[in-house]
Amino acid sequence: MSREKLATLGLDLPLFPTSTVGSFPKPDYLVEARAKAAKNGVSPTELLALERRATEFWIRTQEELGIDVLVDGEQYRGDMVAYFAETMGGFSRGGLVRSYGNRYYHKPVITGEVRWKEPITVDWWRWTQSLTTRPVKGMLTGPYTIMDWSFNDHYLDRKAACLALAREVRRELEALLEAGVRIVQIDEPALSVRPEELPFAVEAMHQVVDGLPAYYIVHACFGAFETIYPGLLDLPVDNLDLAISHSALDLLAMFEKNPFTKDLSLGVLDVHSHLVESAEEVRSRIRRGAEVLPAARIWIDPDCGLKTRTVEETRQKLATMVAAVRAVRAEAR
Ligand SMILES: [Zn+2]
Numbered sequence: 001m002s003r004e005k006l007a008t009l010g011l012d013l014p015l016f017p018t019s020t021v022g023s024f025p026k027p028d029y030l031v032e033a034r035a036k037a038a039k040n041g042v043s044p045t046e047l048l049a050l051e052r053r054a055t056e057f058w059i060r061t062q063e064e065l066g067i068d069v070l071v072d073g074e075q076y077r078g079d080m081v082a083y084f085a086e087t088m089g090g091f092s093r094g095g096l097v098r099s100y101g102n103r104y105y106h107k108p109v110i111t112g113e114v115r116w117k118e119p120i121t122v123d124w125w126r127w128t129q130s131l132t133t134r135p136v137k138g139m140l141t142g143p144y145t146i147m148d149w150s151f152n153d154h155y156l157d158r159k160a161a162c163l164a165l166a167r168e169v170r171r172e173l174e175a176l177l178e179a180g181v182r183i184v185q186i187d188e189p190a191l192s193v194r195p196e197e198l199p200f201a202v203e204a205m206h207q208v209v210d211g212l213p214a215y216y217i218v219h220a221c222f223g224a225f226e227t228i229y230p231g232l233l234d235l236p237v238d239n240l241d242l243a244i245s246h247s248a249l250d251l252l253a254m255f256e257k258n259p260f261t262k263d264l265s266l267g268v269l270d271v272h273s274h275l276v277e278s279a280e281e282v283r284s285r286i287r288r289g290a291e292v293l294p295a296a297r298i299w300i301d302p303d304c305g306l307k308t309r310t311v312e313e314t315r316q317k318l319a320t321m322v323a324a325v326r327a328v329r330a331e332a333r
Contacts, residue, residue, distance in 0.1 A: 009213070114165055186219070237263055
């Protein structure tokens, strides 16, 4: 069914389309420039030039590796929630909190009515898409995760904050679609934090996407998926992107019990490990997926963003992934 949707959007993708989850590591020159920029040692214009240089590097790298659906690599983003909150009205910047490892970010605080003021991701999308003939995904952080990773000093409860955010995320989506985006990934890593809230997370997703024509992927990770499956299938999207390789739980066995009804982006690379998977390991993960779901409904990608890996590890892992996909495609013929 979703293959038909891709066709109506003018997208002709090979069997097992390859993509990535969004973030790539920042080259050293950009990490240094961002640190200096925070102390006013680098001007915004200089920083933008370096962000563009790094973005173009990742577009070329994805093309050389043979990835089918590209991302811009998020070289200009720090934290995925703060990036959106800083551009929207109704937020103020909170104190530093630890996200994971030794990374810290300013947790946003909702202090008033949240409000989309201007396009947030559109200029980057338009520019990166102009660099390549392959489709580039639009990348949004979902309303549930923005709500969960912010302090709420304004709305009555979490649901009210989430639904208010959904209305504003929809405006960003509308701007992206107007620019020509056809594939949109909505990141909802917080989705399984409180399983009892899944119904309003689903309601919020309806508010974001209903009636807007695109192929939608929801990326969820950090998951205790057994607590939100099969309810997760109520999300009104085409494709669910789940961390499979890192998960101790055999998600695929779960799908044998409760059939998975959407396209699946099958995470086949562990983004938390320095070790580069062997091609055989990746091939067997893909084959395992194809035992449970029709091959035509499977996309292949890493478990999550690759920003914590080195540039070289990222290239090697993705090269292995593409080689494995090519081998499995050949077998399927
Ligand atoms: Zn993730």
